[in-house]
Amino acid sequence: xxxxxxxxxxxxxxxxxxxxxxxxxxxxxxxxxxxxxxxxxxxxxxxxxxxxxxxxxxxxxxxxxxxxxxxxxxxxxxxxxxxxxxxxxxxxxxxxxxxxxxxxxxxxxxxxxxxxxxxxxxxxxxxxxxxxxxxxxxxxxxxxxxxxxxxxxxxxxxxxxxxxxxxxxxxxxxxxxxxxxxxxxxxxxxxxxxxxxxxxxxxxxxxxxxxxxxxxxxxxxxxxxxxxxxxxxxxxxxxxxxxxxxxxxxxxxxxxxxxxxxxxxxxxxxxxxxxxxxxxxxxxxxxxxxxxxxxxxxxxxxxxxxxxxxxxx
Amino acid sequence: xxxxxxxxxxxxxxxxxxxxxxxxxxxxxxxxxxxxxxxxxxxxxxxxxxxxxxxxxxxxxxxxxxxxxxxxxxxxxxxxxxxxxxxxxxxxxxxxxxxxxxxxxxxxxxxxxxxxxxxxxxxxxxxxxxxxxxxxxxxxxxxxxxxxxxxxxxxxxxxxxxxxxxxxxxxxxxxxxxxxxxxxxxxxxxxxxxxxxxxxxxxxxxxxxxxxxxxxxxxxxxxxxxxxxxxxxxxxxxxxxxxxxxxxxxxxxxxxxxxxxxxxxxxxxxxxxxxxxxxxxxxxxxxxxxxxxxxxxxxxxxxxxxxxxxxxx
Numbered sequence: 272x273x274x275x276x277x278x279x280x281x282x283x284x285x286x287x288x289x290x291x292x293x294x295x296x297x298x299x300x301x302x303x304x305x306x307x308x309x310x311x312x313x314x315x316x317x318x319x320x321x322x323x324x325x326x327x328x329x330x331x332x333x334x335x336x337x338x339x340x341x342x343x344x345x346x347x348x349x350x351x352x353x354x355x356x357x358x359x360x361x362x363x364x365x366x367x368x369x370x371x372x373x374x375x376x377x378x379x380x381x382x383x384x385x386x387x388x389x390x391x392x393x394x395x396x397x398x399x400x401x402x403x404x405x406x407x408x409x410x411x412x413x414x415x416x417x418x419x420x421x422x423x424x425x426x427x428x429x430x431x432x433x434x435x436x437x438x439x440x441x442x443x444x445x446x447x448x449x450x451x452x453x454x455x456x457x458x459x460x461x462x463x464x465x466x467x468x469x470x471x472x473x474x475x476x477x478x479x480x481x482x483x484x485x486x487x488x489x490x491x492x493x494x495x496x497x498x499x500x501x502x503x504x505x506x507x508x509x510x511x512x513x514x515x516x517x518x519x520x521x522x523x524x525x526x527x528x529x530x531x532x533x534x535x536x537x538x539x540x541x542x543x544x545x546x547x548x549x550x551x552x553x554x555x556x557x558x559x560x561x562x563x564x565x566x567x568x569x570x571x572x573x574x575x576x577x578x579x580x581x582x583x584x
Numbered sequence: 585x586x587x588x589x590x591x592x593x594x595x596x597x598x599x600x601x602x603x604x605x606x607x608x609x610x611x612x613x614x615x616x617x618x619x620x621x622x623x624x625x626x627x628x629x630x631x632x633x634x635x636x637x638x639x640x641x642x643x644x645x646x647x648x649x650x651x652x653x654x655x656x657x658x659x660x661x662x663x664x665x666x667x668x669x670x671x672x673x674x675x676x677x678x679x680x681x682x683x684x685x686x687x688x689x690x691x692x693x694x695x696x697x698x699x700x701x702x703x704x705x706x707x708x709x710x711x712x713x714x715x716x717x718x719x720x721x722x723x724x725x726x727x728x729x730x731x732x733x734x735x736x737x738x739x740x741x742x743x744x745x746x747x748x749x750x751x752x753x754x755x756x757x758x759x760x761x762x763x764x765x766x767x768x769x770x771x772x773x774x775x776x777x778x779x780x781x782x783x784x785x786x787x788x789x790x791x792x793x794x795x796x797x798x799x800x801x802x803x804x805x806x807x808x809x810x811x812x813x814x815x816x817x818x819x820x821x822x823x824x825x826x827x828x829x830x831x832x833x834x835x836x837x838x839x840x841x842x843x844x845x846x847x848x849x850x851x852x853x854x855x856x857x858x859x860x861x862x863x864x865x866x867x868x869x870x871x872x873x874x875x876x877x878x879x880x881x882x883x884x885x886x887x888x889x890x891x892x893x894x895x896x897x
Contacts, residue, residue, distance in 0.1 A: 422887055422888075422889070424887075424888050425888075426889075427887075427888045427889025428889050456887075457887040457890075459846060459849035459850045460808050460846070460850055461849075461850035461851060461852075462850070485880065486880065486884045487842060487846075487880045487881040487887075488804055488842035488845075488846075488879070488880035489804055489842070489845075489846050489849075489880075491801055491804065491805040492804040492805040492807075492846060495773050495805045495808060499812075526801065529800060529801035532800055532801075532802075533772060533800075533801075533805060536772035536774075536802075537772045537774035537775070538774060566801070567798065567799065567800045567802075567836075568800040568801060571769060571799045571800050574737075574740075574768070574769075574770040574800075575735075575736070575737050575740045576735070576739075576740025577770075
């Protein structure tokens with residue numbers, strides 16, 4: 272295939288939220304800001320910077336408002352925050368975020384473990400958050416991030432009909448988009464293609480990001496599969512930091528560095544400078560001393576003769 | 585897509601050759617045989633068990649004939665060996681292998697480093713090996729494994745025209761198939777699709793295996809890309825053992841366990857029992873104490889509720 276204009280994707284960095292809330296060490300606010308600055312300098316233009324949850328539950332996120340305040344000073348950056356309920360949404364909207372992401376679980380068992388609500392109760396919560404947004408900050412976008420869409424470590428298989436149903440429910444409740452998350456690292460490429468196609472058939476262009484994990488090494492293959500069926504937004508985490516503390520045995524977000532390298536090498540534009548992205552690992556490591564981080568491309572280095580943006584398409 | 589008969593692939597295990605010749609420790613012959621038995625018990629039906637090269641050069645392979653002799657006792661197993669020249673082919677054919685694989689390099693620089701021959705000299709060597717095979721063991725199949733097909737750590741970019749040219753040359757020289765190897769871990773999925781399509785257009789069904797490396801984390805995505813364009817044989821190495829000692833900085837064969845999990849989870853049959861495959865790591869580790877081995881699926885375990893062969897297709 273030859274395209275005169277190469278495709279582009281948006282890589283949405285979730286490390287400062289998803290990554291940091293999965294590790295026990297609390298990164299100091301100043302270190303978070305330096306890390307976010309480095310991510311921004313590398314070209315990332317959507318960053319999930321915090322979650323608005325009680326500090327007693329997640330002390331790693333106690334400085335959410337301060338982190339948002341700083342992120343808002345970076346021109347052109349979409350500042351995202353996770354909110355599990357109306358109270359969190361109030362705080363996030365007050366802090367001035369551009370976009371909210373609400374976790375909803377396709378698995379009833381995971382929903383109860385993660386947000387202590389049934390799926391229907393969570394849809395009602397989504398509806399309340401949308402009503403609040405409409406009232407106080409109508410320009411803010413809302414995404415539902417559907418956890419356990421490809422399987423659940425608690426209940427096992429998750430029916431595809433449940434995923435499609437829940438996507439329809441959250442769109443009916445007023446969110447702008449619904450993404451699909453492989454919270455548990457159980458997805459495979461055939462399933463990714465099938466399920467994104469089914470969800471797109473149900474909710475069309477409101478189909479959101481692919482949030483894949485690399486638990487069994489299939490993270491990039493699953494992102495490729497999602498790309499093949501039209502997904503253009505991908506969540507990833509620098510150094511692969513993060514997972515889900517309420518999905519036992521699940522670990523490993525897709526590594527931003529490897530994902531960005533894959534797309535750039537394919538001639539798909541990410542807007543990311545790979546060398547600066549790899550450099551953004553330094554402030555992450557400085558802020559979380561001793562925490563293991565991952566990434567094959569940073570370890571191997573960029574290929575000999577590799578010139579970013581020069582890929583044949 | 586619903587198929588009444590699911591697709592199948594052949595995973596060709598290269599660990600006992602490619603893996604072992606890349607590590608300094610010499611695995612004892614008895615340990616090699618136990619490991620090969622475990623691979624066979626897991627369902628692998630093509631194993632590259634040795635290379636026939638001077639023992640002074642690769643002492644790890646000094647017992648090649650003994651290893652072949654044992655492997656030939658395993659019913660239904662295709663016993664492969666690598667041979668870089670006529671002398672090696674003579675020894676391998678005498679040992680009774682079913683299939684020879686000959687390394688040819690798309691990169692002139694890598695060809696000189698790896699086999700100390702230009703590409704044209706290597707094609708002449710291939711022709712001599714084919715003549716020998718035709719004379720003494722006409723049932724034996726010969727594959728050319730084209731190294732550095734996707735890039736070279738010595739010369740950088742490898743022209744796609746060179747890859748197509750060399751595939752045509754080795755087929756004209758009489759080999760049964762030509763595979764493409766990402767020796768250096770530089771391939772990306774768009775390139776994999778493009779290049780396998782071009783080679784198939786040139787040599788048709790004589791297009792052979794995809795031999796991918798996971799150097800930058802793209803190994804499985806590249807295998808998926810090759811599968812998408814019709815490749816049905818994939819080289820992989822248990823525990824990701826191996827690489828190429830003459831391609832500096834290159835490391836990491838695709839992990840057999842992760843590759844087999846990906847295909848099985850997709851509903852693509854491999855003939856491999858995943859639990860027995862993971863169990864085959866024990867004799868590998870016992871025979872190479874202290875050597876690091878890799879694999880995300882073995883670390884994470886199979887997903888909850890996963891039943892092999894039950895995937896929806």
